[in-house]
Amino acid sequence: MLAYAVLEEGESTGGVIYARSAIAARREGANEYADGDFSYVTCHRAPWADAYHGKALDVGLMILHGWHFECSGCGGRIDEDMLDEKQIEPDDVIGHQHSAAYCDARCEAGAALEKAQAEHVQKRWLRRFAKIVKRRFPDAVPELKHAYAILRDGRHVIEQVTVSFDFPGRQHWPAELTWRRRRDYAGGYRRRAPQPHASNKPTWQCASGDREAFEAYAAATKVQPQEQPL
Ligand SMILES: [Zn+2]
CATH class of the missing domain: 3.10.20 (Ubiquitin-like (UB roll))
Incomplete structure (x- = not known):
């Protein structure tokens, strides 16, 4: 070959x-x-x-033969000029042609730390949402389904959280408590006028075909007036 x-x-x-x-x-x-x-x-x-x-064909070796890559840590271009400039040895470049590439171990560690911090924030929010579900539906078993945090101004902020849970009589998919950061801007321009009174609270959701069953479940599990109504 x-x-x-x-x-x-x-x-x-x-x-x-x-x-x-x-x-x-x-x-x-x-x-x-x-x-x-x-x-x-x-x-x-x-x-x-x-x-x-x-x-595995190392990225460092490929660079010496004219290839260039994008660092999965800092996002910079990894090429021979960059190695010269930052005094990085080709052997110190991390990755092979079918993996993520990093300028060096520092960029790889930085990316790992950032990922761990995002996961920490995501888990905290998922647990919070699971608690809200348990407060409202004490017999439910919340499943931590999805959370997404992004780095903004140097810290991780939550963008989306969804916790799902089953309920009696459910025919389609489990109900969800879900929240997404509201955006006034999408794609760089204002798509929709901001709505000053619109709440950005978590919402309860279920399949439209399960609405009756879910409402019956909600009615059967009475809430205190100060708690979050359905
Ligand atoms: Zn880098």
Whole structure:
């Protein structure tokens, strides 16, 4: 098997592909990078990579042969100039051509820390929502379904939380307590005038076909007046 550098021409994205012939490599590359369009890819021999057939091809080595990558940590471009500038050895670059790439161990650690912080915030909100469900429906078993936190101005803020729970007579999918940060802006322009009185509280949701069953469940599990009404 020989190594070929196959590139999609428009975006110059691609990779090293191992094949028995240039035609075979080009066909595989076209499928991978150009939706099967043979004429959109270029294919050149990459003898420097021959020895890595069946092994991980390190990003650091590829950079020395003219490739560049985007760091999954800092988002910067990893190429030979960057390595020179930041005095990073090619061996210190983390990743191979089919994995995430990082400038070095610091960028990888930074990304891991950021992910852990986001998960911490997400878990805290999921537990909070599970508690709200338990307060309103004490016999329910909340499932921590989905939460999404993003980094904003240096700290993680919650954007979306959804906890789901089953209820008697349910035919379709479980009910949910869900919340999403309201946005006045979407895609950079104002889509909808902000509604000053619209609340942005968590909402209870169920399948429309289950509405009666859910309302009956809510009525059967009486709430104190100061608690959140359905
Ligand atoms: Zn980086």
